[in-house]
Amino acid sequence: MKTETFSQLDKVIHEKGRMAIMSCISSHPDLSFRDLKDLLQMTDGNLSMHIRTLQQAGYLAVSKTFLENRPHTSYRLTQQGKQAFKNYIELLAKIVSWNQA
Amino acid sequence: MKTETFSQLDKVIHEKGRMAIMSCISSHPDLSFRDLKDLLQMTDGNLSMHIRTLQQAGYLAVSKTFLENRPHTSYRLTQQGKQAFKNYIELLAKIVSWNQA
Numbered sequence: 777m778k779t780e781t782f783s784q785l786d787k788v789i790h791e792k793g794r795m796a797i798m799s800c801i802s803s804h805p806d807l808s809f810r811d812l813k814d815l816l817q818m819t820d821g822n823l824s825m826h827i828r829t830l831q832q833a834g835y836l837a838v839s840k841t842f843l844e845n846r847p848h849t850s851y852r853l854t855q856q857g858k859q860a861f862k863n864y865i866e867l868l869a870k871i872v873s874w875n876q877a
Numbered sequence: 878m879k880t881e882t883f884s885q886l887d888k889v890i891h892e893k894g895r896m897a898i899m900s901c902i903s904s905h906p907d908l909s910f911r912d913l914k915d916l917l918q919m920t921d922g923n924l925s926m927h928i929r930t931l932q933q934a935g936y937l938a939v940s941k942t943f944l945e946n947r948p949h950t951s952y953r954l955t956q957q958g959k960q961a962f963k964n965y966i967e968l969l970a971k972i973v974s975w976n977q978a
Binding site: 816 | 878880881883884886888891893894896897900901903904916917918962966969970972973975976977
């Protein structure tokens with residue numbers, strides 16, 4: 777076990793809500809705010825706050841388009857976000873492997 | 878992917894420092910305060926705070942004995958702590974498996 781692995785976990789992604797958002801968008805690109813809210817059972821305020829944090833870290837990109845004449849906002853991971861999430865999951869995998877019987 | 882898995886992660890264990898402490902003590906029972914401090918490169922204050930949180934959750938038990946005539950404090954996981962850590966690692970394993978290529 778390398779104890780520095782724990783401190784290497786990206787604190788932006790490690791928060792449970794943001795981990796869930798990154799995981800959802802990673803497997804389903806172009807989810808809308810409404811999709812995420814329904815999937816994650818978060819309040820508007822909570823979801824907005826986490827999305828802002830992920831955007832500020834450069835991990836999420838926002839697309840604003842029109843869908844059936846209505847404004848439509850969707851999210852995808854940036855290249856930097858994909859790499860950061862991949863690194864994060866690799867560290868978690870190590871931690872799991874050390875701790876599983 | 879079950880999105881409720883993320884919210885089920887035990888927040889006492891999810892904090893990176895406490896995750897590291899639980900992981901160390903789980904694989905090496907009876908570590909002393911000094912051992913943990915050296916392994917995890919934490920300050921006394923930080924380590925004490927996390928240990929207190931884990932004790933208050935009922936996850937850590939403290940043994941105070943004498944070793945070569947000097948007081949010696951060591952830590953081990955309680956039954957409840959072992960179970961909580963096992964559950965936590967099982968949830969992490971699911972999250973890793975969903976997100977690995």
